[in-house]
Each structure stands twice: as structure tokens, then as C-alpha cells.
Amino acid sequence: MSVPGAAPRTVHVRVPATSANLGPGFDTLGLALSVYDELAVTSLAPGELEIEVAGTGADEIPRDASHLVVRTIRYCYEAVGRPVPGLRIVAHNGIPHGKGMGSSGAAVAAGVLAAKGLLEGEAELSDTDMLRLATELEGHPDNVAPALFGGLTIAWDENGVPQHKKLLVHRGVAPVVFVPDRTMSTSTARSVLDAAVSREDAVFNVSRSALLIAALTQSPDLLLSATEDKLHQERRGEAMPETFALVRALRSRGFAAVVSGAGPSVLVLADGPGRRVAAAEVVAEIGGGAWQPLMLAVDFKGGTVRTSPEAAALEAKTEVLS
Known part of the structure; x- marks a missing residue:
């Protein structure tokens, strides 16, 4: 009708x-x-x-x-x-x-x-x-x-x-998202965050945010440094330890890994398709099949x-x- x-x-x-x-x-x-x-x-x-x-x-x-x-x-x-x-x-x-x-x-x-x-x-x-x-x-x-x-x-x-x-976004940026079986509500992920941050951490994130714009639009080789964070990811790791452990493991191997949104997925901003495949191989090796890789485009x-x-x-x- x-x-x-x-x-x-x-x-x-x-x-x-x-x-x-x-x-x-x-x-x-x-x-x-x-x-x-x-x-x-x-x-x-x-x-x-x-x-x-x-x-x-x-x-x-x-x-x-x-x-x-x-x-x-x-x-x-x-x-x-x-x-x-x-x-x-x-x-x-x-x-x-x-x-x-x-x-x-x-x-x-x-x-x-x-x-x-x-x-x-x-x-x-x-x-x-x-x-x-x-x-x-x-x-x-x-x-x-x-x-x-x-x-x-x-x-x-x-x-x-x-x-x-x-x-x-620079054509050299190749995203891959690693998705687990479990879920996480945004409200839960936000509830663990501090109400205030130190001046040192605020300055750190301002510098990395500015660098991230340059890395994503002009210089993908800077993505590892540009995705460092001191405001929210470590605290959220308390609510999703497997996610934060994977982020740390990938970053220790040189991949620009971050928590995707409020989690629990992990986003890797690779500087080329080959590096994206290499990240997936690392996750398959250390993740025990618990993470589904989504090879995506922007x-x-x-x-x-x-x-x-x-x-x-x-x-x-x-x-x-x-």
C-alpha cells in the first residue's frame, strides 16, 4: 500500500x-x-x-x-x-x-x-x-x-x-582487518578509558595524528611510527587482551597494527600488497586460526x-x- x-x-x-x-x-x-x-x-x-x-x-x-x-x-x-x-x-x-x-x-x-x-x-x-x-x-x-x-x-x-x-589515501596503502569470533560493544570499550590524560601523552598523540595524515596521503613508509598511540589502545587492551596482544606482536614485527575502532578487530595499514600478505602470514602463524583476514581496499x-x-x-x- x-x-x-x-x-x-x-x-x-x-x-x-x-x-x-x-x-x-x-x-x-x-x-x-x-x-x-x-x-x-x-x-x-x-x-x-x-x-x-x-x-x-x-x-x-x-x-x-x-x-x-x-x-x-x-x-x-x-x-x-x-x-x-x-x-x-x-x-x-x-x-x-x-x-x-x-x-x-x-x-x-x-x-x-x-x-x-x-x-x-x-x-x-x-x-x-x-x-x-x-x-x-x-x-x-x-x-x-x-x-x-x-x-x-x-x-x-x-x-x-x-x-x-x-x-x-595514497595508492600504496593496503588495509587488512583481522576479525575474531568474539564481539565488543563500544560502550564497554569506552568505559575503561581515563577521563584525563597527561600533557606528555596528549602532545605525543597530536604529533602522531599529524604524522598519520602525511603517512596515509603521501608517505606510507611512515605508517608504523604514525600509528603509535598513548591515549586509548593500551587501556582498552584490559578489556580485550587477545586483541592488544596481536597488535603488539604485529608492531614488534614492523607492521602498522592498531585496534580497529572500539575493537576487537585489528587493522593493519600495510605499505603495499606484499606487506599485507606478510602480515596475514604472521597472524596465521601466531593466531592459531582465531582471526579471519579481510584483504580490503580503501x-x-x-x-x-x-x-x-x-x-x-x-x-x-x-x-x-x-
Whole structure:
């Protein structure tokens, strides 16, 4: 059933995984990675709700109004003063859940992009609007910014308004994420952090964050030094000792390894495909098969939304995989 007086509209949304912090860039830096959630979202009559999910973590995802994409779409409609339609959502999730790869940020970004597409011709959502709305829901812009815009993003707050700058990553940077079976909630990972840091540690991280921008955009050979951190990773290691042990083991062998987001996955920013393969060999040797390597690329495009009959193809794909 369509919204009275209006034809139903279907939009197709695709959003990348992300890795936040990247070592020293706590709550500031984020990188979009080539693993994706895809959704077909259709407007229905008010009050109707249909949700189909396949792929990673499908059994754990709610099929009611608590679904994060649904909550985000409704939030966006209310923000621009438009009546909220009913929704049909058909999703195929590729981003691992609870593994430090930005799954919740991707869901929020997907909801914002879906709202943008469904509202086309009625209300406009600018890039600034989308980042603000996504940050209000997610709490921090470091994951939602790269999910929305792609590449390497620097996020900051200016007079209460989240801002971002997108940078292109040097073609020599080759990411690999090592994903364990266990999960870690962001709230748990944040709860172990100190409320204050020393001036020495703050200066250390400022210098490494600045160096990391140069390493990722111009000089990948500097990545090992540039990913050093004294603010959060060691403390988080208390809650996920296996993750921190792997980070230390990889770094001792010269690999730029960091906790991916809030963990428990480990991100290696290799300075070339050969070094990425070498990192995977080390993890296979010392990890006892407990870590799944994801050989990824940096996603430069970010989230996309389009109104297209091709969205129906996603429904067919989901039905096959269900």
C-alpha cells in the first residue's frame, strides 16, 4: 500500500564499513573500507513496517521499529518537519557486527541516505545536514563521516556543529582487518578509558595524528611510527587482551597494527600488497586460526543512494540468501 496521494518510492542504499581512530586519531580520524551493507527502502502507508534482513548478523537484528535504520529514517523526517511514511526495508549486510568496523555507524549513515533519497523533491538534506543528523544519533562523527563520504576523513566539532574533511589515501596503502569470533560493544570499550590524560601523552598523540595524515596521503613508509598511540589502545587492551596482544606482536614485527575502532578487530595499514600478505602470514602463524583476514581496499566513494528499478534486484538477492 502506498502513502495516500503519493506514489511509493524505492531507493537503493550502499554504505561502506569504517575503521575509526587509526591509532592516535581518537574520535577524530576514520577510514572507509570496501565491505558494504546494501538496502532497498520503499515508502509505504503510514504505520506500515516490513523488514527483511540477510547476511552478516541477520539473526540478531530486530524486525520492528527499534531497527536502527528505521529509527534513523524517522529521525530525519521529523527533523525536516515531514510526515513519516511506513517503510519496507530489504537489507543485505556485509559489515561484521560488534567487531570495530563501524556497523552501527553504517546503519545510521544508511538511514540518513535513505531518508535523503525518499525525501527528494520534498526536502533537501545537504552534506552538513546528513553529518549533523548522523552524529546526533551515533554520538561521534568519526565513523559516520567516512561511511557517508568515503576515503580518509578528519572530523571535528565547530560551535556544536560536526564538520569533516575528506582526504584521498595514497595508492600504496593496503588495509587488512583481522576479525575474531568474539564481539565488543563500544560502550564497554569506552568505559575503561581515563577521563584525563597527561600533557606528555596528549602532545605525543597530536604529533602522531599529524604524522598519520602525511603517512596515509603521501608517505606510507611512515605508517608504523604514525600509528603509535598513548591515549586509548593500551587501556582498552584490559578489556580485550587477545586483541592488544596481536597488535603488539604485529608492531614488534614492523607492521602498522592498531585496534580497529572500539575493537576487537585489528587493522593493519600495510605499505603495499606484499606487506599485507606478510602480515596475514604472521597472524596465521601466531593466531592459531582465531582471526579471519579481510584483504580490503580503501573505499573512496562513501555511501550512495539512488532511485532505481535496480533496487528490486537486491530483494531477489536477499531472498536467495535467506
